[in-house]
Amino acid sequence: MKNSHNTTEELSLTNQIIPEQLSDADQQGFNIKAILKKLRGGLFFIIGYLLSPLCWWNDLFFNLPVAYGFGYVCSLLSPSLLMPCSIVGYWISNIAGILLMQAGAIDVLQNQPQERNLKKELLTGLVSSTVYTLLILALIQFKILDTPLLFGANIPAK
DSSP states (O other): OHHHHHHHHHHHHHHHHHHHHHHHHHHTTOOHHHHHHHHHHHHHHHHHHHHSTTSTTHIIIIIHHHHHHHHHHHHTTOGGGHHHHHHHHHHHHHHHHHHHHHHHHHHHHOSSOOOOOHHHHHHHHHHHHHHHHHHHHHHHHTTSSOOTTSSSTTOOOO
16 A cells, blocks of 8 residues: 555656656757747748849849749740740849748747738838849949840841
């Protein structure tokens, strides 16, 4: 009888110790959901950086193929839509990159969950991408950036 009483006491002590250890582990930052959220945020940030205008070499490998693909799909409706839709696709890929960077940075840097303001994030991404696009267009217009054979104006007539 005494052994059964000791076993019952040991079980009750074990039931008290294990939840305390688990709460200590949570307090020490060993929370699998938080780790997965930070990994997801890091992945979003990297993909966003590669699509954003902040990465100087991304256009050749990421943005232009995405933009051309978007323009090509639109050109199936009408061949004259290739260039305008490619420009829109490029703009959309830059916006997506900025928004992914913002979402990733929030996931990685923010310790406590807060509600996101999607309208504000979209507006910020839209404004910054528009400013970048206008800057590039101004650099092309003032002949600071050269675009040989892009619009067919430099092709000699035969």
